[in-house]
Amino acid sequence: MYTFQSSIEGKEFPLVLLEDRLKKEGYVIGGGWEYNHGYFDLLLSQQGEYLYLRLPFEAEGGELDKDDSTVRMLQPFLLCHQYDPDRDQDTSSGAMSAAFKQFQSPEDKDAELSSEQIDQRQAAFDRAERLLS
Structure with a gap:
């Protein structure tokens, strides 16, 4: 997991x-x-693992299933789920592989991130910040 600072952290929406x-x-x-x-x-990516940009939030003054829910944004982070490549060795198509992996638990729920993966989040996160500013 890789956490990073953000201008939306602490804001309510x-x-x-x-x-x-x-x-x-x-x-x-x-x-x-x-x-x-x-x-x-x-x-962000599903090349051997699943790389997610995650924007956490918590309810402010109510529950999330209410129509008027307000949330406060928490510190964003990148998360990488590594799957066992040998689990679906008999499947060759990407669609078939994805169908099986959706039910497969990650081998490593918090796999180590490369510098390239960390850099990959920047453009996507910049768009999110602009949308919420």
């Missing part, structure tokens, strides 16, 4: 505004959300 703006850029609400916190995830 209506959750519906975040959903509207970020989903248009390809972000999804990650599967690890709860009633009081969650993540917007952007898949």
Whole structure:
């Protein structure tokens, strides 16, 4: 995991505004959300591993399933999930491989990041900051 500073950290937004703006850029609400916190995830790469730009948030004065939910943005980070390449050695097509990997648990949920992967997040994150400024 690689954390970094951001101009949106600590800012509050209506959750519906975040959903509207970020989903248009390809972000999804990650599967690890709860009633009081969650993540917007952007898949940056799936070349041997899954590289995500993650924008965490927490509820301010209410629960996330309410129409008027307000959230406060937390420190963003990059996350790399490394999968076992031998698990799907019998599949050759990318679509078939992806179909199996969606049910496969990561071999390493917090794989080490290369400097190239860290650099890769900059353009995507700059767009998110502009959308939310």
